[in-house]
């Protein structure tokens with residue numbers, strides 16, 4: 001059961017539960033995706049039905065900011081806790097490293113994903129980097145095909161919202177990955 005905040009349905013899970021669910025998706029046979037909307041994205045979804053459908057189509061919808069937590073509480077349907085995308089990603093990579101899973105980084109300006117990959121590989125020994133691609137491409141099909149060819153288990157899609165949500169909804173299955181995570185400006189943060 002999801003908690004509705006102005007048209008976006010949030011999963012009422014703790015960070016532990018969120019990471020546990022995401023890891024389980026890796027054993028599935030579908031391309032599932034995770035989104036972490038903040039109040040700005042909820043606002044975008046109110047005016048943009050395609051964005052709303054893409055966000056609500058995620059297998060996990062996690063509240064990124066305190067604004068969403070406050071909104072849900074005010075509506076009388078409190079959420080358990082804040083689950084910021086960047087923290088979720090860190091927890092997920094720890095689990096992936098322990099299990100030798102592979103990660104593809106998609107997004108940000110040319111060069112950023114490469115730097116992020118080097119830093120993450122050093123920070124999470126055991127984490128396999130399947131590949132990287134910047135976020136300024138014209139055609140999505142070749143990018144999805146490149147990810148599929150890389151054999152990545154997980155893709156971090158960092159194109160900003162709602163672009164990344166729309167991309168995951170449309171091209172997720174073509175990537176062959178079982179999990180995609182829409183993580184906004186995270187690659188810039190990981191690159192330092």
Ligand code: UDP
Nearest residue numbers: 107108109135136158159160161184185188
């Ligand atoms: N970005 C991208 N392709 C685009 C537009 C944006 O790869 O066509 C990247 C941008 O370089 C930045 C990220 O997406 O790394 C968006 O970060 P921002 O902080 O604006 O997004 P938010 O986290 O607020 O969704």
